[in-house]
Amino acid sequence: RKEVEQDPGPFNVPEGATVAFNCTYSNSASQSFFWYRQDCRKEPKLLMSVYSSGNEDGRFTAQLNRASQYISLLIRDSKLSDSATYLCVVNLRDSSYKLIFGSGTRLLVRP
Amino acid sequence: EPEVTQTPSHQVTQMGQEVILRCVPISNHLYFYWYRQILGQKVEFLVSFYNNEISEKSEIFDDQFSVERPDGSNFTLKIRSTKLEDSAMYFCASSTGVRKDTQYFGPGTRLTVL
Numbered sequence: 213r214k215e216v217e218q219d220p221g222p223f224n225v226p227e228g229a230t231v232a233f234n235c236t237y238s239n240s241a242s243q244s245f246f247w248y249r250q251d252c253r254k255e256p257k258l259l260m261s262v263y264s265s266g267n268e269d270g271r272f273t274a275q276l277n278r279a280s281q282y283i284s285l286l287i288r289d290s291k292l293s294d295s296a297t298y299l300c301v302v303n304l305r306d307s308s309y310k311l312i313f314g315s316g317t318r319l320l321v322r323p
Numbered sequence: 324e325p326e327v328t329q330t331p332s333h334q335v336t337q338m339g340q341e342v343i344l345r346c347v348p349i350s351n352h353l354y355f356y357w358y359r360q361i362l363g364q365k366v367e368f369l370v371s372f373y374n375n376e377i378s379e380k381s382e383i384f385d386d387q388f389s390v391e392r393p394d395g396s397n398f399t400l401k402i403r404s405t406k407l408e409d410s411a412m413y414f415c416a417s418s419t420g421v422r423k424d425t426q427y428f429g430p431g432t433r434l435t436v437l
Contacts, residue, residue, distance in 0.1 A: 244424040255414055255428040256366060299366070303424040308371035308379030309354060311416075311426060315365040
């Protein structure tokens with residue numbers, strides 16, 4: 213089983229749409245959770261951390277369900293500039309603090 | 324805003340040659356990482372480095388790989404004898420001592436092995 217699993221997409225949505233991405237992780241020892249955004253051939257950029265209580269940053273809302281080992285990202289009022297690959301990332305907070313990446317979900321926002 | 328920088332942006336080398344990829348982490352960060360991403364695949368952890376020693380390395384990080392922090396600012400990844408399958412984007416990342424798990428990535432070096 214993959215450590216972090218995501219639907220690869222692509223999700224093709226019109227501007228203004230609401231879109232949701234899901235992610236599951238296999239290691240129950242995972243401690244920290246993130247969504248990163250990656251544009252084509254660029255570095256991953258931190259979008260937001262994900263907390264058990266859920267958190268919101270403008271048009272973006274992230275949720276974590278530890279019991280189900282499930283993370284979600286909701287994007288409201290999609291913009292053309294939101295087109296990118298969204299990476300679900302977990303961290304075990306072991307001695308190295310290494311990040312474990314999902315393969316990403318591709319989002320295409322059309323005019 | 325401080326950022327991680329990497330040089331070169333693109334390195335082309337012949338199989339069997341040695342390459343050194345360079346990174347300058349954010350200045351007050353204490354934890355340093357290398358990741359790689361083969362085209363079309365996910366980002367994979369290679370190695371973490373703290374207090375001038377390796378904290379953890381992945382199975383990918385075999386004897387052909389080494390890391391070094393030669394001075395107070397640079398963090399390097401050396402591949403001794405490159406293979407075709409080493410062709411990938413190599414990302415350096417760093418984090419503070421407080422939020423170790425919040426890592427900031429450099430723009431990457433695209434390594435092409437011919």
